[in-house]
Amino acid sequence: MSDLAHYLRISNLLAGNLNIHSALGSVKAEIDKIIEFDHLDICLIDTDPRWNTSYEVGMKTTWSTSRTLVCQSPVRDILLGHTDHLLTGNALTDDRYVFPGAESAPILHHELRSRVNVAMKVLGEVVGSLNCSSKKEDFYSERHVEQIRILADMLAPYFYALRANEKANAEAVVRARILAREEGLRLGALSLTDALEAERQRIGMDLHDQTLADLTRIARDIRPGITKTQHHRLQQQIQNMIQDLRDIIDTSIPTILELFGFQHAVLTHMERAVSCDDTQSFKVEDQTGGCVDALPDTTRIAVFRICQEAINNAVRHSGASYISALAFKNDNGDLTIEITDNGQFQVKTHKTGSGLAHMKTRAQLIGATFDHNTENGTRVTVTLPNSTQEAESAEHEDIAG
Numbered sequence: 001m002s003d004l005a006h007y008l009r010i011s012n013l014l015a016g017n018l019n020i021h022s023a024l025g026s027v028k029a030e031i032d033k034i035i036e037f038d039h040l041d042i043c044l045i046d047t048d049p050r051w052n053t054s055y056e057v058g059m060k061t062t063w064s065t066s067r068t069l070v071c072q073s074p075v076r077d078i079l080l081g082h083t084d085h086l087l088t089g090n091a092l093t094d095d096r097y098v099f100p101g102a103e104s105a106p107i108l109h110h111e112l113r114s115r116v117n118v119a120m121k122v123l124g125e126v127v128g129s130l131n132c133s134s135k136k137e138d139f140y141s142e143r144h145v146e147q148i149r150i151l152a153d154m155l156a157p158y159f160y161a162l163r164a165n166e167k168a169n170a171e172a173v174v175r176a177r178i179l180a181r182e183e184g185l186r187l188g189a190l191s192l193t194d195a196l197e198a199e200r201q202r203i204g205m206d207l208h209d210q211t212l213a214d215l216t217r218i219a220r221d222i223r224p225g226i227t228k229t230q231h232h233r234l235q236q237q238i239q240n241m242i243q244d245l246r247d248i249i250d251t252s253i254p255t256i257l258e259l260f261g262f263q264h265a266v267l268t269h270m271e272r273a274v275s276c277d278d279t280q281s282f283k284v285e286d287q288t289g290g291c292v293d294a295l296p297d298t299t300r301i302a303v304f305r306i307c308q309e310a311i312n313n314a315v316r317h318s319g320a321s322y323i324s325a326l327a328f329k330n331d332n333g334d335l336t337i338e339i340t341d342n343g344q345f346q347v348k349t350h351k352t353g354s355g356l357a358h359m360k361t362r363a364q365l366i367g368a369t370f371d372h373n374t375e376n377g378t379r380v381t382v383t384l385p386n387s388t389q390e391a392e393s394a395e396h397e398d399i400a401g
Contacts, residue, residue, distance in 0.1 A: 006030045006031075006033050006034050007034075007150065007151075007154065009030050010027045010030045010031065010151070010154060010155075011154065013026045013027050013030065014026065014027060014155075014158050017162070018162070018165070019162060019166065020042070020044075020055045020159060020162050020163065020166065021055060023158065023159065023162060024040075024042060024055055024056075024057050024159075025057050027155075028040060028057045028058065031151060034147055034151070035116075035132055035140075035144055035147050035148065035151075036134065036139075037132040037133060037134055038058075038059065038110075038112065038133055038134050038135050039056065039058065039059045039061070039106075039110065039112055039131075039132070039133040039134075040056065040057055040058060040131070040132055040133075041054050041055060041056035041057070041063060041064070041131050042054070042055045042056075042120070042128060042129070042130055042131070042155070042159060043055075043063075043073065043075055043079070043128050043129045043131060044120075044127060044128035044159065044160075044163055045070065045079055045126070045127055045128055046067065047167060049070065050069060050070055050071075051067045051068065051069060051070065052067065052068055052069075052070050052073055052079060052128070053067050053068075054068070059110065061105075061106035061109075061110065062103075062105055062106055063103065063106055068103045069103075071101075072101050072102055072103050073102075073103060074091070074096075074097040074098070074102055074103065074104050074107060075117045075129045075131060077096060078117055078118075078119045078126065078129045079126060079128070079129060081126050083119075084118065084119045085116070085117060085118045085119065085145050085148075085149070086115065086116070086117040087115070087116050087117075087140060087141075087142070087144075087145055088113075088114065088115050089113065089114055089137055089138035089139070089140075090113045090114070090137050090138070091104075091107050091112060091113055091114070091115045091133070092107065092108060092111065092113055097115065107133075110133075110135070111135050112133035112134070112135060113133075113134065113135060113136065113137045113139075114133065114134040114135075114136055114137060114138060114139035114140045115131065115132070115133045115134075115140070116131075116132050116140040116144050116145055116148050117129050117130070117131045117132075117148075118130050118145065118148045118149045118151075118152045119152065120152045120153075120155065120156035120159070120160075121152075121153075121156055122156055122157055122160045127156060127160050127163075128156070128159070128160075129152075130148055130151060130152040130155060132144070132148060215241070218234055218237055218238065218241075221234055222234065256268050256269075257300065257301065257304050261290065261292075261293045262286065262290075262292040262293050262300065262303070262304060262327070263284055263285075263286040263292075263327070265304060266284050266304065266307050266311075266325050267284040269307070269308055269311060270282045270284055270311055270323065270325065273311050273312060273315045274315055274323070280315065280320065280321055280322070280323065281321065281322050281323075282322065282323045282324065282325075283322075283323075283324045283325070283326075284324075284325045284326075285324075285325070285326050285327070286326075286327045287326070287327060287328040287329070288327050288328060288329055288335060291327070291329070291335055292327055292335065292337070295335075295384075298366070299366045299384070302362045302363070302365065302366045303337060303366070303368075303382060303384075305362055306337070306359045306362050306363065306370075306380070306382055307325055307337065307339055309355055309358065309359050310339035310359065310380040311323060311325065311339060313355055313378075314339070314341035314343060314378065317343075318341050318343025318344055318377075318378055319343045319344055320341035320342050320343030320377065320378075321342060321343075322341065322342045323339070323340070323341045324338075324339070324340045324341070325337070325338070325339050326338045326339075326340075330383070332385075332386060333386040334383050334384060334385050334386050335383070335384040335386070336381060336382070336383045336384075337381070337382045337383075338379060338380070338381050338382075339379070339380045340377060340378065340379045340380075341377050341378050342376075342377040343377060343378060356372055359372075359380065359382075360372075363382050366384065367384065367385065368382050368383055368384040368385075369381075369382070369383045369385075370382055371383075
């Protein structure tokens with residue numbers, strides 16, 4: 001069979017292949033009938049022209065395991081446009097292939113002595129190279145260069161299109177993930193809005209059923225000629241009502257957080273949460289030197305609300321005897337808040353659906369990651385990346401300025 005017949009078969013075999021690896025594998029046998037080789041690969045320049053990626057068939061080498069800088073590639077002269085082909089009888093001693101910093105380990109390890117490399121071009125622009133290697137010395141000649149050139153001209157537009165398709169598919173996957181994340185945030189924000197509305201209604205009912213009822217009773221009891229005992233009782237009722245109002249206000253607006261800072265606010269909430277149970281102990285520690293308090297108001301309040309929810313869950317549902325809240329910087333400089341307890345996570349009795357979802361949504365809305373682990377107790381972890389902290393702080397300063 002003539003070379004022309006093999007070229008036609010290669011064109012037919014390429015049809016229907018949708019990725020580079022399968023396309024190269026489908027034509028390997030036909031190329032081998034045109035030119036004998038021990039190793040065949042295609043090197044394509046990436047979108048970032050500083051890098052290239054190799055696709056190989058048959059013998060596998062480190063060339064196809066990761067990208068390579070063009071300046072370190074053994075075929076850099078072709079990729080940089082300095083020449084349209086390379087030919088050598090012994091690449092092991094050819095400084096065009098083996099030079100300081102070159103990714104030439106496969107040449108040396110597999111003893112790929114004879115090499116012929118030809119530029120792959122699309123519309124006159126170099127997009128890569130087609131490379132044949134043999135372990136035999138002085139195996140290729142100028143006749144082989146012409147054969148490889150014909151193959152390179154045939155394969156270049158097809159593989160260039162496949163590479164563009166792979167890039168488009170990868171970008172589509174990234175866009176889909178971004179859209180999914182945005183949709184998740186949107187749904188989470190709607191859920192959180194519903195929860196906030198429910199909380200607003202709860203506060204309204206507390207004010208109506210408790211505070212207004214107390215005021216009505218006090219107004220009814222205030223009359224001329226009341227006794228000292230009655231007067232004392234009214235004073236006590238007023239003090240109780242003031243404390244109830246403070247509790248309602250502290251629930252709706254974290255005033256302690258504003259006045260005294262994150263550690264004190266969490267400590268105060270922890271004390272209130274466990275006050276009814278003497279069997280529970282707790283610890284609150286800030287190892288960041290006040291980094292939480294340096295965050296913008298919205299971010300700081302969101303972190304505090306997550307801590308509140310996690311502490312409430314530990315107190316009410318886990319049966320924990322010990323609860324800890326810790327703020328620290330991890331090895332990457334990321335601000336991390338951990339709420340841990342030694343209790344038993346109760347799936348059936350614990351309202352995991354809304355509480356965990358709201359904590360996760362709050363974290364997402366401030367650019368933080370959220371993790372919930374129930375091995376050996378329960379651990380809620382909120383991590384605010386260092387880059388996010390810096391961006392938010394800069395934005396906060398701009399707004400303040």
